[in-house]
Amino acid sequence: MIKLLFFGRLGDVACDAPKLIEANTPAEIRDLLAADFPELGRQLREPQVLVSVNQMIVSWNQPLAAGSEVAFLPPVTGG
């Protein structure tokens, strides 16, 4: 299983989305989520949204190992 995290405004639209999923890449997770949660899917496809695996920014096609932590990150606004 892959653990999912949604930050910032993605957290609001991902309220009802699963927090554990089976998938081989972040892109596949995105497609699975988009099927059930169209607004979440739309926002995940915005080009500014980044994805991290085990807290490292990666490409959407990064292969996932079981137990990985995948986070979806809208543009940061700290400071």
Place this chain on the structure above:
Amino acid sequence: MIKLLFFGRLGDVACDAPKLIEANTPAEIRDLLAADFPELGRQLREPQVLVSVNQMIVSWNQPLAAGSEVAFLPPVTGG
């Protein structure tokens, strides 16, 4: 009479120099001082040394009014 002030290292070499003088320009003061105090005269001629009249930086040929305050300023080193 013109009041004279010497700052920084110029103060050390101007110890015995007069602090009141009669002159028409800062350049003339410099020449008068150089006649009696050659080391002071040499340092006043260094190109980095600035002169002020009544606390405004001026050219060496600025005409002086009686009662003016003329100060000789080596490069500043504050901060």
Place this chain on the structure above:
Amino acid sequence: MTVRIAIQREDFNLAEEYEWLRQISPAVGAVVTFSGLVRDFESTDGARNAIDSLSLQHYPGMTESLLQEIVDQAMQRWPLLGVTVIHRVGKLLPAEQIVFVGVASQHRAAAFEAAQCVMDYLKTRATFWKKVDQNGREHWVESKDSDQVARQRWAADD
């Protein structure tokens, strides 16, 4: 080289942070501090809207690593003696302190540039998200293009 990085709900004390930085070494000749405060309004499309509070969220673990990375880059680029980065999370009211960056160095140019560079990277890379509460209505803050531009000043190091 001494580094202190903290992500915390509690407020910080500028005087304590400064004293810590200035005593790091007798070679310290310059200390630059930056403090970010919560303004009482948000500018949106040229309009100023009063705000009631901010809420800061972050990605625990990842944020700490990213801040360490930003500080490491600054240390490689400038001869620094000490760096402190503190970022608050949770609910913050107008006039409260959000973020602190402090840099100690022998000379002022390194301290100024490193502090500004750390802030520019923090703004665009560190995993913090800000939500604004305006009259009981909440919204997430949009990222600013000007922050991306500010970071690109230091892009030689990217």
Place this chain on the structure above:
Amino acid sequence: MTVRIAIQREDFNLAEEYEWLRQISPAVGAVVTFSGLVRDFESTDGARNAIDSLSLQHYPGMTESLLQEIVDQAMQRWPLLGVTVIHRVGKLLPAEQIVFVGVASQHRAAAFEAAQCVMDYLKTRATFWKKVDQNGREHWVESKDSDQVARQRWAADD
């Protein structure tokens, strides 16, 4: 816009100066402070020589006007909410504070740039002179070319 300029023998308190700057307006979003400290050595021709103390002389009256002029220029160039400049004179020991510049603004870029610009001008224009005491032998500090170069960064305003 609020300005405080002081030339004094007494030490200053960074925390008090910071609190004064941050409360100037609820629009303050960024406060940058610079503190200059007496290092315990002087670098001359690549060699490091320990120092016992510094003595700071200035030209009373003229220095105040020049600092005001430097701050006025910064205010014209950046949207600032508050500026403080404090410079100490008299005898100072290693690790003591010499100079403080603090800037409050809505945004960080203005605060950083204005603080750095004020310091660069102060270093090259304000009428202060530093004497070093090394083991009972005194000498006046030479001005540094690097300070002239630093000031030229802001030369558009000259």
